[in-house]
Amino acid sequence: MQIIISNSSNEPIYEQIYSQIKRHILTNELKSGQALPSMRQLAKELDISVITTKRAYEELERNGFIYSVVGKGSFVSEQNNEMIKERKMKVVEEQLLSAVQNSKEIGLSLNELLDLLTMLYREEL
Amino acid sequence: MENVIELKQVHKSFPNFQVKDLSFSVKKGFVTGFIGGNGVGKSTTIKMLMNLLQPDAGTISIFGMNYNKHEKEIKQRIGFVYDENVFYEQSTMLDMRSIMKSAYAKWDDELFHYYVKEFELPIKQKIKSFSKGMMMKASLALALSHHAELIIMDEPTSGLDPIFRRELLDILHSFMQDGEKTIFFSTHITTDLDRIADYITFIHNGELMFSKEYYQIEEEYAIIKGATELLDRDTEKEFIAIRRSNHGFEALTSNKAQASHLFGDSVLLEKPSLEDIMYYTKKGAEGGAAINT
Amino acid sequence: MLQLIRKDLMLQKNTLLIMLPLLVVYIALNASATILSGVLFTIAITMQAFMLDEKRQIHILFNSLPYTRKEIVTSKYIGVFCFTGLVLLTILIANLVIHGESPTWKELLFILCLTTLFFSFSLPFSYRFKSQYLLFASIGTFAAYLVVINVFIPNLHDLIREVVAFLLAMEQVQLYVLVGCALVIVYILSWLLSIRIYEKKMF
Structure with a gap:
């Protein structure tokens, strides 16, 4: 190691x-x-x-x-795949939550945010 | 966690110096570094731990026992290293071995010869002809050969070259492997500590400044650097001491989170070294928080 | 504690190897001064052993080892008898071999009494002050002694010799017991005093 x-x-x-x-x-x-x-x-x-x-x-x-x-x-530990997935899911949730909060602060609408996320996800940016 | 050493409200007065209300403990299985400048009470404290001096007030317990009733039991389990030669000038390692051997119930000749070989010590040469580094190795070999559970050292690294200081830390790391041993040592060479010390006990002017886990210091303390305009009566309160120059200020805080919240991105936050902490604490104690350069 | 006494004897190995043969030579040359030589040799050998331990560093060493201060002091008080015993034994054997006669038990007892008396005073003194002061004090006492015999009582030496002869000639056992008891008490008081002094000492 x-x-x-x-x-x-x-x-x-x-x-x-x-x-x-x-x-x-x-x-x-x-x-x-x-x-x-x-x-x-x-x-x-x-x-x-x-x-x-x-x-x-x-x-x-x-x-x-x-x-x-x-x-x-x-x-x-036994690395349970479900457990890892669940844990990661929670992290994603938290990160998205803060993105939502930041968006609201600057008045970004849900649709605009969705567009941004879609572009980021498809690596178009 | 079990404490090997416990001091409670220990006082000791000398004509021109005193140790005041000193309370701290040393945890079993760990290395505690005892820091502070020269003449702040480190040696006095170590002498009290060895019962070479008795406190005027307060209690000292070692392995849960006190020196009044259990002096011999306690000392059977301690290995000591001082920064001066406490051996007979004319004696050799062999002579010292027989003195130590008759004193300690658990003396282990095999272990002694292992260390003598490991440290490349000449056993038939007079100790007074040893170099500072060899003297230290000799003290260490004698201190480690009776299966002591607690090693107390007064400035073991002072006067040693950097190479041997590293070797010494290796030896101490090996000694700590079984988790049953405890080391308490004073030093003013703080760079040795980050490689070995688990806890730091810091005294200044005979008073305890803090005694805590090493990493906790990094988490709580920070050096803040920024423009002098940021300082006013309120913000100055955040610091233990401030060093001002024409080009800005540098200060130590013991509340990193709050300082970071207060100043945000307008300042630089840096990890303080123990030397920084010692320096600013001394300055802070000497009078106000301001240091002008 | 026995270890401490053994340590003193061990460290004095070389001194003993020089001093004891010297004593034998002295006895061979001069048979009459048994008491004086016995006392001087005992004091010299014992003081040599104790002065080694008078250094601050050595105090630190033994106080850091598993010994109590009481034991450290007591070992010296017992050590005195070990060294005296060695000297007396040497005197006895040397006289028997060289002169074919043993010194009287009174002479040997007298040496023992004098050394006991000497260490009753010198040991607490050494624990209270530093060893070099003992040397100064001895020189001072010796100078005073010289002045006294030269100026005031020119025949002091003879007087002492007479007193010694008188004491040795005395037959009353009771008196010996009395002097013996007094000395034992003085020695014990000295021992207690030394412990008190040493327990308060700082290194």
Whole structure:
């Protein structure tokens, strides 16, 4: 598993780890059930503090990407397709909601917004 | 989470300096970096943790025990590293080994020889002829060879070259692997900390400024840079200290979210280094928030 | 605590290897000064051992190791007897081998009493002040002593010798017991005082 940390990035290190592991899971590079290195092991290898890897793992666990077994370590969760779809759906909903709000603020009508969305979807813009 | 060290309202007065109402704790299984400038009470605190000094008031508990009743039990479980040579001048590593071995119930010769080999230490050479880096390695080898659960170090990286500082961090990372060990160390070289410290405890003028997770600092604190016109009596209150120049201002805030809300895109927000935090906190404590250059 | 005493003996290995043969040579050359040589050698060897530990850094070392301050002090008070014992043993054996006769038990006891008395005073002093002051104090006392014998009592030396001879000649066991008890009490008080001083010490 490759993880590249940038110390000069504005993105916190735990977030860098979080998003990279997440990507590895979503691209199926990390298979479900596969063991992740222990937090302390990863901290040592990346030369960062344990609490940083701990936070990344906690975040991954909270969002259902991994699960941990006391005394055994952390493993990649069963990636249920329905679950992923549902989760993505929710994100799309949120993003559309904010687009709607912004449109209302500048007086964009529903039809105009639909046109814009259609063009964006078909990559005509 | 279990605390290995707990200080509650600790006071210690000296003729020209005092540690005031110091309360903080050190979590088991993690590395806590103890920062602050020179002469702000770091060494005094470490000495109190080692019972070399007794507080005038307040309580110190280590592994849940206090020094009055359990001095030997506590010290059996501590490994110590000081920034000066506390060994007999004429002694060799072998001599020190026998002194340490007779003191610690869990002394492990095999482990000692492992570290001696790992650190490339000459065991028959007099310790006083060691270089600063070798001295540090020698102290570390002696501190790690009795299966201590808590390592207390006073300025372990001062006077070491950058290469050895990196090696030291590797050694400490390995030491922390089983999750049962705790490290508490003071330093003023804050760049070492982002690679190893889980918690930061910061004191200034004998008082605790904060004790929190390292990443929390990045989330709460920010350096704000902007045009001087943005500063007025109200906005200045947002800052711990402000550094003004003819070309704008630079300031530290401990409430990044609020500052970002207040100034929006009119300013630059940057991640502060621990040195920034130490610098501005000192300036802020010294008098008002304004620093003019 | 035994470890601390053993440590003192171990660190003094080299000193002992030099000083004890020196004592033997001294006895071979001069049979009459058993008491003086015994006391001087005991003090020299013991002080050498204790002065090594007087440095602030060494205090920090032993106070960071799993020893209590009480143990650190007590080990010194017991250590005195170990060093005295070694010197007395050397005197006994050397006299037997070289001169074919052993010193009287009174002489040996006298050495023990004098060293006990010396350390009863010097140990709390060393814990309260720094070792070099003990040296200054000794030099001061010695200078005063020289002045006293030269100016006031030119025959002080003879007087002391007479007193010693008188004491050694004395037969009353009761008196010995009395002096012994007094010394034990002084030594214990000195030990308690040293612990009090050392427990308040800051490094």
